[in-house]
Amino acid sequence: MGKSSKDKRDLYYRRAKEEGWRARSAFKLLQLNQEFNLFDGITRVVDLCAAPGSWSQVLSRELQGKNAKIVAVDLQPMTPIDGVTTIQADITHPNTLQTILDIFAGEQADFVCSDGAPDVTGLHDLDEYIQAQLILSALQLTTCLLKPGGTFVAKIFRGRDIDLLYSQLSYLFERVICAKPRASRGTSLEAFIVCLGYKPRPGWNPKLDLQTSTEEFFEGADIGKAGNLEHFELPDDEERKIAKFVACGDINDVDSDATYTLELNRLALEPVQMPTAPPYKKALEMKRRGDLIRR
């Protein structure tokens, strides 16, 4: 979250800085909680794809004094947060699972969430596929450590085939809801799946293995995912379901699509945390120095 002209228009962005959140997405989790009371009685919590850490901040503040153990996992390094154990690790790695279970003293988790999203390319089908892979990777780990009846919350992009995911999740949870917090822009495809009441598939023993793809991982779970057919025949369309939609947050809350006029001369606030360097940092520096070849 940089220090930019966004300050002027996005009230959530500004409020995040004022209230010390590392990203405006903190409000999304707060609004999801408002609707679903997600934090009631949870003590073992996992935040996946956690960097820069705004959801962990929310969890830490909301669960303060409740003797909760919060683990935040990301491939990127994260600035520490009070009351949160941050680990820099791959969520598909069996060691990561073991580390989390060790922190929980062998107990299962009550709540797993993921606000992760890949960089989009602009090829919608590829982007949706990669996002689905990210959710499935989070779900893999979740099925290995979530207690029956537990909750899973993850960011989704509502596009083609989102109804396949809804259908697959409905095999694993009592209730699957597509929730849209008011802090999430209406113009964005972003929403959150709130999966309540984990019900492990009978007879299925999920096991993380680096040699197993997400498709192979869920093969035995029988959740309506199409496998390979003989001679690669085009499968009949897979099971699709439409999850119930719930808008979250107070209707009188700040509207993330609206334009607000702020009083002039308000100080621009320093960001709570500087953004991490992008992979193309060197290219930008070269461009600035005029070292990029144009012709």
Next chain:
Amino acid sequence: MSGFNQISSLNEVEFAPLHHYGPVTALKIYKNYVLAGYGPILKIYQMTQGDLLDVAEVFCKQVFSRNKIHHIEITSQGRLCLSGARSFMVLDLEEVLQGKGNFKERAINEWIVTCAFYENWLLILNSHNVVYKVDLASFEFDKVHCQEKSILYSGSIQVLDNGTVYVAAGTVMSGVIIWDLHSRKIVHNLTDHEGSIFGVKVDKTGKYIVSCSDDRSIKLYDFASGTVLATGWGHGSRIWTLEFFKGDNVKIMSTGEDCSLRLWQYQEGNSQLVQLEMVENCHSGKHIWSGDVDDLEYQVCVTGGADGRIKLHDLNKVNRTEYSLQEISSQTGLVFGKKDFIRDYFELKDRLIVLISNGDLVEYSDNSFKTIAFNDQHKLKDFAIVKGFSDINIVIIAARNGDLLIADFTSDLPQLSWIQDEYLGSNKLTNLLVYSTDNKYYVLVDVPNPNIPFILREFDSSFNLVNVTQLSQPNQTSFTTTDMVVDSVNNWLVIASRYVTIAAYDLSTTSMALFKKLSPGDTITSVQIITSKTNELALLILVKDGSYLYTTLTLSTTFHLDVTHANKLTKGFIEGGYIKSNKLVLYGFKSSYFYIWNETCQFEIMNELCGGSHRQWKLAPSKFIYVKDKTTLVIRNIAHRFVNDGLIHLGTHGREIRDVAVSPDGKLLVSASEDATIAVSQLEDGVKGIWSMNNHISGLQRVKFLNSEYMASSAANEEFIIWKVTQSNIPLVKEFVRLKPSAVENPDLRIMNFASIELESNVFILVTVYSNSNIKIWRIDLNKEHYGDMVKLLVNDFYTTCCILNVELLQKDDKTWLMIGATDGYVTIWDVTSKLDPEEHKLGASIIHQQLHQNGVKAMEVFTHQDGYRLITGGDDNALVVCDLQVPDLKLDIVGYEESAASATITSISVVGEHKFVTTSVDQIVRIWEYNEGLTCLSARYTTIADTGCSASMGSTIYIGGAGLSSWKVNNL
């Protein structure tokens, strides 16, 4: 959770797809064919070498039901594999071209990265770095992997002549893995990049590897050692395609998000890849997704973009010859002084005539220079202008005193003679204009003294002087002439000048009219006749600042000039242009570059880094000639190698389309895109782009027709433009008026939507709704001339603080209602009957305020029904609501409700017949609904237009916009 989603596919035959424009996701050159993955459609083009290389479509068919073709693989025998997402298909090109192809779509349960043929197997690399080795006879398979199942963004398979098969895998986490298919061993794990790997290839000899990543660099590695040999920096954003040249494995082509095509070469010992060529401005918007290169047979590159365009590029080296003054001196024996320079020149059919500043005249032909001798050379010493008529081999050189040297090159021996001036007295000539039409050749002489008339000389085709006309200069201090045309139908002369001013003369009576300040720019650089008929002349006027105008000059008792079309290039100056088979071509300078630009099709034809416009330059049909450092003549050939300058397929916007509208007569489609342009297209045999209007600078929201003559568009930064549309053989469009924004500037303040009703001819009640909850009602009288009379604000009020998404105006029995739908899910109606007189009102209390959706009312359509209205709304909450509104109190009854009408946001509703309407939603399913007692989905069909965001209907045809544009016919209405 509601039941199974049965409305993702239902009675698909009710929809018949007509035309589709969208991302070109794969391209392959094979022999004399170009194969294109146009989303799910396979297009095949045939190249035919005549005088020009022609490329014509020979095959087009949607081969995948849902998935896009991301990769095309073909063997030297024409065995073809298409793949993309989870789908693949094996074909024989010969059979396909003969219409006998067996288009059997197959699928695996994973994303396919690439595929390749190896002996009798098809190798399919999936996104988990696993290769399916598929027996092509039985379609039985083995899975082969290298123990490293990282998620891949990219990958390729190279089968070497010796049978070795290398899999090159580009992972999401900065690594390139090269592994051997047979041994299943990892050969290299290359970690030199940062960020996701978007492309990796091994050359066909197995000597090099090339890769690109999110770090925006291209790296070439030595295969044997896995060390980086050279890195190529230059792309301004991500790189999507990499191809080795077929005949030269140290040359590479790349394309990317920055819409550039770049050619690179590795030179041993140089740690930087050398950029040989860079082609920009060949696609619109963002992303060249696909490309291929043929450096063996046709010397071409082909690229395909997010704009749906397919474009050929010439690989041949640019032909450029340079001659310094010393060179000219040594060839001719002429002696030039230290301060001498190349004054001016003129290109004839077979030679170039060059005037040196000392008055020497030389002729350049067959790569050599020779002197042209003539009398009174001293007259051309300090000043001269060289013009001519190449069709009759005439060069005209004007001297300062107004004398004209005529050089006739018709016969082998040039004939040179002077025409002595009799008109200018002691005044000095400043400009010489020439024009020919109908075998008449006109030469006009201009002096700065406004009391001295222009001298117009008319010659015949043997260049005998036929007539001299003296024309009074316009009565203003400085009328600097820049260009002229003579209309032979009406015998009119039009002279262009600075300050975007033109003078029109009737040569029969020498009466004159002056038209000043036609647009805000400075100098008119060129004026041209588009069409001419009795008393009506269509003129193209080009302005240096990048503006171009289509105008109509008419004469009744006096001249009248009407601007019918006005647009401005976003960057670059215009020096000239022409219209060729209804395409507008413009040329000029953009910083240090000279460019030629096809404005109709939006691509650059050529460019030349010449240093800018302050030098001497001239454009001939196949040459651009300019002077470098005042003393070096540069002749840059323009090789017109391709039919249509290499445009194989014209697409649409290069960014997401936010709104579409069809003109009331059904002839035009206008679209508003995220790229801030409004495109105007003709609807005949598809959607044919004509104009790309650049007047908006902010993100567009909506575009609609107000009536058959006017349309309007709204955008961020409070931009609202009313356009006038003139239908002729091509539609003409100009900004007619724009609403003035609020006093406090706010770039984010978006005019989300608008609605209008026409009170009388071209008089409207208009309502605009804003992202800050503002609602404004205006009275717009387009018959008036001045803004103050034309635009009156009637209502200025706020709804709440939330963003308003939709608005409608309803009028019945002298009553007028305003209806809005907002992000809070409510539909609100006010009776505004008493608010329509011209003093600023507040809205007052609403008469209806009803929540219909959980959040955003994304789509809203209302139409008359029985005695009242029917309202249909679609929401971000996937729901569809049908309401009836009873007149006179507009009581709202919900009569139909479907909670899960789509699996994601409903983005638009288009009415297609009585009781029937079509919805689009971001789940990429288009549905026909019927409301007749109950709400029923009649049909549902997948569209390949992602980010499906808008639609418009005309009769039974619907147009669907998003990341591309499709038209469908609705059957059985």
